[in-house]
Amino acid sequence: MSVDLQLRFDREAITQYSKANQEPEWFLASRLAAFEACSQLELPVLEKTKIDKWNIDQYVPFLTQPKVASADQLDDVVKAEIDAAAVKSLLVQKNASIIFHREQAEAKAQGVIFTDLATALREHGDLVKKYWMQAVAADEHRLTALHAALVNGGVFIYVPKNVEVDVPLQAVFQVAGDGALLCPHVLIVAEANSKVTYVDTYVSSAGTSMVANSVVEVFVGPGASVQMASVRSLSAEVHDYVFRRAILDRDGKMEWILGEMNDGNTVANNTTVLKGSGSAVNTKTVSVGTGSQRQNLTSQVQHIGTHSESDMLSKAVMTDEATAILNGITKIEKGAEKANGEQAENILMLSEKARGDANPILLIDEDDVKAGHAASVGRISEESVYYLMSRGITRKEAERLIVLGFLDSVVTEIPIEEVKNRLRQALERKLA
Amino acid sequence: MTAVPHLQINNLHARIEEKEIIKGLSLEIKGGEVHAIMGPNGTGKSTLASTLMGHPKYEVTEGSVTLNGEDLLEMAVDERARAGLFLAMQYPSEISGVTNSDFLRSAINARRGEGNEISLMKFIRELDKKMATLEMDESFAHRYLNEGFSGGEKKRNEILQMMMLEPKICILDEIDSGLDIDALKVVAKGVNEMRTADRGFLIITHYQRLLNYIKPDFVHVMMQGRIVKSGGPELAERLEAEGYDWIKEELGIVDETVNANV
Numbered sequence: 001m002s003v004d005l006q007l008r009f010d011r012e013a014i015t016q017y018s019k020a021n022q023e024p025e026w027f028l029a030s031r032l033a034a035f036e037a038c039s040q041l042e043l044p045v046l047e048k049t050k051i052d053k054w055n056i057d058q059y060v061p062f063l064t065q066p067k068v069a070s071a072d073q074l075d076d077v078v079k080a081e082i083d084a085a086a087v088k089s090l091l092v093q094k095n096a097s098i099i100f101h102r103e104q105a106e107a108k109a110q111g112v113i114f115t116d117l118a119t120a121l122r123e124h125g126d127l128v129k130k131y132w133m134q135a136v137a138a139d140e141h142r143l144t145a146l147h148a149a150l151v152n153g154g155v156f157i158y159v160p161k162n163v164e165v166d167v168p169l170q171a172v173f174q175v176a177g178d179g180a181l182l183c184p185h186v187l188i189v190a191e192a193n194s195k196v197t198y199v200d201t202y203v204s205s206a207g208t209s210m211v212a213n214s215v216v217e218v219f220v221g222p223g224a225s226v227q228m229a230s231v232r233s234l235s236a237e238v239h240d241y242v243f244r245r246a247i248l249d250r251d252g253k254m255e256w257i258l259g260e261m262n263d264g265n266t267v268a269n270n271t272t273v274l275k276g277s278g279s280a281v282n283t284k285t286v287s288v289g290t291g292s293q294r295q296n297l298t299s300q301v302q303h304i305g306t307h308s309e310s311d312m313l314s315k316a317v318m319t320d321e322a323t324a325i326l327n328g329i330t331k332i333e334k335g336a337e338k339a340n341g342e343q344a345e346n347i348l349m350l351s352e353k354a355r356g357d358a359n360p361i362l363l364i365d366e367d368d369v370k371a372g373h374a375a376s377v378g379r380i381s382e383e384s385v386y387y388l389m390s391r392g393i394t395r396k397e398a399e400r401l402i403v404l405g406f407l408d409s410v411v412t413e414i415p416i417e418e419v420k421n422r423l424r425q426a427l428e429r430k431l432a
Numbered sequence: 433m434t435a436v437p438h439l440q441i442n443n444l445h446a447r448i449e450e451k452e453i454i455k456g457l458s459l460e461i462k463g464g465e466v467h468a469i470m471g472p473n474g475t476g477k478s479t480l481a482s483t484l485m486g487h488p489k490y491e492v493t494e495g496s497v498t499l500n501g502e503d504l505l506e507m508a509v510d511e512r513a514r515a516g517l518f519l520a521m522q523y524p525s526e527i528s529g530v531t532n533s534d535f536l537r538s539a540i541n542a543r544r545g546e547g548n549e550i551s552l553m554k555f556i557r558e559l560d561k562k563m564a565t566l567e568m569d570e571s572f573a574h575r576y577l578n579e580g581f582s583g584g585e586k587k588r589n590e591i592l593q594m595m596m597l598e599p600k601i602c603i604l605d606e607i608d609s610g611l612d613i614d615a616l617k618v619v620a621k622g623v624n625e626m627r628t629a630d631r632g633f634l635i636i637t638h639y640q641r642l643l644n645y646i647k648p649d650f651v652h653v654m655m656q657g658r659i660v661k662s663g664g665p666e667l668a669e670r671l672e673a674e675g676y677d678w679i680k681e682e683l684g685i686v687d688e689t690v691n692a693n694v
Contacts, residue, residue: 382488387525390485391539391593392513401538405529405576412529 008179009061011035014149017062017096021118024125027132034138034148041142046267047359048325049296054265055239056142059181059211061150063095074100078172081201081233081422088167089114093184094174096152107165112196113158114169117185120156128156131189135217135245135273143241143267147183147213154185154214157198161221164195168229168416171198175212175238176205182212182238190224192249197227199419202262204235216244220252222276229419231259232266233426236291240266250276250305257414260287260297260316261426271300274308274339284410285314286423288430289322289354298327303339303369312343315410317403317431318354327359328373334365344374348406350399403431436463437516437600437632438500445494446483452493453479455657461601464629468643469636470668471654472676477636478522480654481605485519486512499601514543516600520590520607527577532589533559535577536596543597562595566622583610591622602626603634608642620645640672653679660685 014035018028043051068074071084074092084090084100089107091114092100098116107114113124120128138148155171175182182202190196204210212234220226226246234240240262246254254272272281283299301310316324330341347356360373380402388398407427414420439461446454453476461467471477483490484497486509497504499515507515527535536559541549559573566588578586587607594602604623608616623633623646635646643651643665651667652659653676660683661667671679680686 381525384525384527386487386509387521388527388535388539389509390513390519390521391535391597392510392542393538394510394542395508397538397542398510401530401535402527405527408529409576 007057008059009150013062017152021121023118023121026129027121030132030138031149031151034145037139038142038145038149041139041145044141044143044267046296046325047298047327048357049267049294051267055209055211057146058209059179061096061181061183062152063177063180065094065097065099067097067099071100071102075174075176075205077203077205078174081203082170082172087170089169091116091155091171092174093153093171093182094176095180095182098153104167107167110163111160112163112165113156115156117151117154117156117187124156124158127158127189128187131187131217131219133217135219135247136215136243143213144215144243147185147215150181150183150213151185152181152183154187155200157188157196159190159194159196159224161191162193165197168197168199168418171200173200173202173212173214174205175207175210175234177207178209180207180210182210182214184214186214186216188218188226188228190218190220190226192221193223194221195225197229197416199229199416201230201422202232202234202240204238208237210238212238212240212242214242216242218244218246218254220246220248220254220279222249223251224249225253227255227257227415229257229414229416231419231422231426232262233429234262234264236263236293238262238264240264240268242268244269245271245273246281247273247275248279248281251278252276253279254281256281256283257419258283258285259423259426260285260295261430262293262295263291263430264293266293266295266297268296269298269300271302272310273302273304274310275304276308277305278307279305280309281311283312284413286407286410286427287314287316287324288427289316289318289324289356290320290430292321294322295324296327297324298329299343300327300329301331301341303330303332303336303341306335306337306339308336308339310341310343313410314345315407316346316356317348317350317407318356319350319431321351321353323355325357325359327361328375329361329363330371330373331363332366332369332371336366337368339366340370342372346375346406347377348403349377349379350403400431435500436630438462439601439632440498441484441495442497443495444483444492444497446479446490446492448479448490453657454483456495457658459652459659461632461634463600463632465650466627466633466635466646466648467650467652468648468668469634469652469654469659470638470640470671473638475655476657477654478605481519481603481636484603485509485517510542513599518594518597518599518602520587520594520602520604522605522609524578524586524590526579526581528579530577531574532577533573536593539593539597558596562592565595565625566592567618568592584612584615587611587619588615591619595622595626600630601632601634603636605636606638607635608637608639616642617645640668643668655679655685
């Protein structure tokens, strides 16, 4: 069946938005090239998930919003997630506009750039150009091409050599209104021996048929260390696609903390390329499936450098009629001697109608390595419920404790207190 | 609430799947009393404990159990607990991600009811005190419930829960198994501290050794799913010295399971 749907955007709309933001010529050209390419590109091929009936391109891409003068004027849905007044470095994007931005003076003085994408393109165009769509290619598939064509905001972070940013840089992305598109691009460049933590949150307000199509690219320089935490709490009215990719240089460290707390359909791919020797990544993903949402969550590592190390842990709780496919892929290339890759996916099923698949995959082309995986799909143990109930705790509370406990062994290891609390809050919301 | 607790078991029959294990057991436990049930393995001692607590695997087919006149068998497991019943389990579950202290606070508050929750300060004070009695390291409060605990640590943790929850009728199911003598003394100290006129105990054990430290008022011998003999502490001493054969002979019991593991 082929339905020819009219797109609600064209070259003209893209060009207008680009001009309005005074984007450099090369950037408009890359948008238009991606726009031309997207109709020929296929959708990404996903394990056990068909997305051809999902909302891929039916939206209004450039809904602009007025700036807010102070943090207390942000929408309640944003304020519920973040104590905006207390956050030192914060950027808030709503649909196609950056509506709030606060930069920490100390970091700026050290040469740290923390700004929105449009400003970065105007003020640091060459720097952005060097990294733009280098980790995730615009022509990988139709979704990345749509992203490159329609990107309507995002964050650029640049940390110079030897600089350590001591407070987390934070962003909130909000999608609101019928047919709205949130299409942010997060670009993080951490130069040699630098250190930075970036935290973002995705929220949605009232609206129907909304879409978020995000790309995150992280370039970790030699000996640099990047920590990224992301909590996605988008409503059932949002179809969410996110492709995150980090490329690590020698002795670089990357830590991903991902809370996939959406209520709607989600495709999330998180890939780390351990290019340099001695580079290392740690990925923790927590997810709760509710309602009839479908999620395809992939955690992937590619070992290229010798002595590179990876550790991936994903935990999901499935309720109602939700479906989640959890893919863990550890790929060790020929020559990645002494690499060590570990992964685990654990799914707890709370309903007969829910579905959870854990797919651990090891692809190893080098002999001198260590690799391991563990996967489990289980239900709440009646013995455990009995034990808690025997102390006077009701069945409902016992099950809640067990479920939160199942996820908490990941949550508790999150090194940023604020993110930990935000994630716990999201968990309580989803499991209420 | 201050009424002396009274657990009355009458002609209890219970089975697991199709196999009857408890075959007409009667017993009465009142506040201030310590009862010990002894007997060889496989005679239904632990089944009795689990059945009283309401383990879903066991089905009561006949008889009655009341706690202070209320039908215990009609209650869900958590209701039994809130009515004042406590079972220190032989094999407590390990629950990942739930800290000991969070769990204990939930359990205490479940009993106290909404609006009457224990204050955090008071809770911590009580917990510290009781952990000191049981010679438990402070770190146990923040460890996940029983996860990675040794056998002895689990047993202490069961007694800690009992001390924190202050139940009316305490059942200890082979609390002594796997404990060395020092740990046994500590556990006994915790139990003895709780012996009051408004609390009754049912101690299930395989060995008389425990009863040197927790002096029972009554000793019962269980065989073939029933209590076959009752007496005072001297009965336990005789069992320790002579085994169970003399009782079998006295009562004409021929039962292979009795010989096993004695």
